[in-house]
Amino acid sequence: MSRTNQPDPYSEGINPDPHRQENEACVRAVCAASLEEIRRYQRGVIQSSDHQIQPINREDARRFARFAPTVANDPRAFTPYELSEDPVGDPAIPLDLECSRAMAKAADYHRAAYFAEDDELRRIYGTNAPAVRAEGISKALARKIRLLITDPLDGSHQMAGFNQPGAYGPAAMTVSPSGSIAVAVAVGTGEMLIVDCEPREGLERVTWTNPLDPWAETQIYPSAEVISRRHHMNVWVLPAYKLKSIEVASRIMMAANHEALPPHVRPELVAPLGGNPGILSSLILAPAGAVAAFQPQSWGWDQFVFVIAAALGLPVADVQTGEFFTAWSLASRLLKDLSLGVKSAPPVAAKTHLDLNAIRSSILSSGILQESPTPTLEQE
Numbered sequence: 001m002s003r004t005n006q007p008d009p010y011s012e013g014i015n016p017d018p019h020r021q022e023n024e025a026c027v028r029a030v031c032a033a034s035l036e037e038i039r040r041y042q043r044g045v046i047q048s049s050d051h052q053i054q055p056i057n058r059e060d061a062r063r064f065a066r067f068a069p070t071v072a073n074d075p076r077a078f079t080p081y082e083l084s085e086d087p088v089g090d091p092a093i094p095l096d097l098e099c100s101r102a103m104a105k106a107a108d109y110h111r112a113a114y115f116a117e118d119d120e121l122r123r124i125y126g127t128n129a130p131a132v133r134a135e136g137i138s139k140a141l142a143r144k145i146r147l148l149i150t151d152p153l154d155g156s157h158q159m160a161g162f163n164q165p166g167a168y169g170p171a172a173m174t175v176s177p178s179g180s181i182a183v184a185v186a187v188g189t190g191e192m193l194i195v196d197c198e199p200r201e202g203l204e205r206v207t208w209t210n211p212l213d214p215w216a217e218t219q220i221y222p223s224a225e226v227i228s229r230r231h232h233m234n235v236w237v238l239p240a241y242k243l244k245s246i247e248v249a250s251r252i253m254m255a256a257n258h259e260a261l262p263p264h265v266r267p268e269l270v271a272p273l274g275g276n277p278g279i280l281s282s283l284i285l286a287p288a289g290a291v292a293a294f295q296p297q298s299w300g301w302d303q304f305v306f307v308i309a310a311a312l313g314l315p316v317a318d319v320q321t322g323e324f325f326t327a328w329s330l331a332s333r334l335l336k337d338l339s340l341g342v343k344s345a346p347p348v349a350a351k352t353h354l355d356l357n358a359i360r361s362s363i364l365s366s367g368i369l370q371e372s373p374t375p376t377l378e379q380e
Helices: 019-042 058-065 093-107 120-142 156-162 223-228 244-258 276-285 300-311 327-340 353-366
Strands: 115-116 148-152 169-175 183-186 193-197 207-211 233-236 270-271 292-294 314-320 347-350
Touching: 019 093, 019 148, 019 169, 019 183, 019 193, 058 207, 093 115, 093 148, 093 169, 115 120, 120 148, 148 276, 148 300, 169 276, 169 292, 169 300, 169 327, 183 223, 183 276, 183 300, 183 314, 183 327, 193 276, 193 300, 193 327, 207 300, 223 276, 233 244, 244 270, 244 353, 276 292, 276 300, 300 314, 300 347, 347 353
Parallel strands: 115 148, 233 270, 233 292
Antiparallel strands: 148 169, 169 183, 183 193, 193 207, 292 347, 314 347
16 A cells, blocks of 8 residues: 655644644554564563463354354464453453553653553452543543553454454553543554544544554555545444354344445445454555444443544444544543543444445444443443
């Protein structure tokens, strides 16, 4: 893909936020720390000192194999990974914790208050972690301290089962003392997109970089190419979240088949590919990937990729209300929800408004939103 340098919107007589460069440096540094930790783990350089390495759970492997049938019968696809007991009840992979600790060190360098999905609060407070985390986020905002919120390793099951680099990676959001926001999402290959959000629509700057490649130069990412690329096969993507993935994908596909959708927007496949990194890979980075993406009700860090999509000019909306988002409005909503300790409403993003209307109407008619739990402080 060609990534040509484009004029910097901040150079045209507009005084940028003095913290903008620090914002970008902060999210780049923490995501790079997580990527490096993942790479060291894959090379066998590090192992968790607290947990014994165990084989991947075969039931999980068989379930995820249905998403990637090409590796379903390949024993080499099932690599070792670490399991530990999660205080919330789900198995947690200690590599997530190692990535979080690496990101926390990078956050200390940038003097940022650090909070993450797999931070120490989750280990210490268990089901009360969201409330404790929300209080800390609120205090950091009130005291105008640099804030950093991350998902240290999104898609860890995909990494453990199939090692698909486009399906796993970190995500981060930073808030400067002046209130400006930057968001970054990276994939296992090292490719990373960073958006510097601005309250004024059209002033967002999305940059591409690869901290794992010493020859990669940071460049302005060409939003026009993202919007224009389209595959001959219409694919919708959603996260591979636990046992409901196949059921949710099937119900959305059935609803789409019953909808009177035009042939050029009717989906041929609804694929559970993972959260932030899977959506970034398929909807934005892929030369000819997905045309629409959906994220169910989830914590704010699970929706960071939609901020990047909005900044690139893709239509992004609330599934339930149909409200459209700018990068700033969505980032602000996610930050507010995290400061309250509640999950954010489900968003959708698409290549065009027709694609967005098609996936949104199919989701609404499928009935899956009525079954989503009400966000509470206790759910982690």
